Amino acid sequence: MLLMEKVAMLNRQNETFALAMIIEAKGSTPRHVGKMIVYRDGTIEGTVGGGLAEHFIIEESVKALQTGKSKIVEYKLNRHAKDGIQMSCGGTLRVFIEVYTSRPELVLAGAGHLAHALSRLADSLELPYCIVDDRLGYATKERFPNATNIYVNEDIEEALLAANLTDKSYVIIVTKDGDDRVLKTALQFPIAYVGMVASKRKVITIFEKLKSEGITKEQLEQVHSPIGLEIGAETTEEIAISIMGEIIKLSKETKPINLTGSLKKLPVR
Incomplete structure (x- = not known):
């Protein structure tokens, strides 16, 4: 598989990674053209030439993934030059590190009017979403044509378990009932976000009930409820906008797990 085909595949799979690409090479450098995929743990595919410069580029790519911001780095491959690195090539290398961050994967627990409004917003924002419900008549492909999956079970906890929640999952609980059971199930997983539509x-x-069932205070502190940004929302569409606004805000603020300490020692080629 060509490297850029792998980039396209990783992007489709909603993975987080960086693409380091040589944009300028002057004088003597290991390579004048090169691309390299860098993952959060420092592993790579492809190359920008190897050696100490590549080692530094990998480190800078991991840092870029931690901040979620793309950047350009430049190295003088001359141990005798001011600000040069310990290489003898003599040239200069500029590399663009482009960060690809995963998008929130929405899990709409409930298939009523609010979930339908949220699905339309997700469509316009190109955010993947799935539907979880216990009602066949509501959770349909006709109502949610762009849903990645629709999970229906008369036991809504089982439907949520089938959604295979991950650290990219943003669970939005807008069920007609059974909020406590859905929330308890969601809190068993290392999800990115969980919010619940409910009065104070x-x-x-619900929190008192779940604490009596073994859910910890720390787990409950992660729950966003009442859900959404404070914008004075009243209509279904306005509430959907406030919820999506909160998710967008939090997804921009959330940083990947800090892996600096675990960045493995990379061989200098």
């Missing part, structure tokens, strides 16, 4: 009184009741 209902939130207190």
Whole structure:
């Protein structure tokens, strides 16, 4: 598989990675053209020439993944030059590190009017989403034509388990009932976000019930409820916008796990 085909595949799979690409090479350098995929743990595919310069580029790519920001780095491959690195090639290398961050994967627990409004916003933002519900008449491909999957089970907990929640999952609980069971199930997984539509009184009741069932205070502190940004939302569409706004805001603020300490020692080629 060509490297850029792999980049396209990783992007389709909603993975987080960086693409380091030589954009300028002056004088003597190991390579004048080269691309390299860098993952969060420092592993790579492809090359920009090897040696100490590549080692530094990998380190800078991992840092870029931690901040979520692309950047350009430049190295003088001359141990005798000011600000040069310990190489003898003598040339200069500029590399663009492009960060590809995963998009939130929405899990809409509930298939009613609010979920439908959220799905339309997800479509316009090109965010993947799946539907979880216990009602065959609501959770249909006709109502949610762009859903990646629709999970329906008369036991909504089983439907949610079938969604295979991951650290990219943003779970939005907008069920007609059974909020406590859905929330308890969601909190068993290392998800990126969980929010629940509920009044303040209902939130207190649900939290007390879940604490009596073994859910910790720390777990409950991760729950966004009442859900959404404070924008005075009243209509279904306005509430959907406030929820999506909160998810967008949090997804931009969330940083990948800090792997600096675990970045393996890379051989200098």
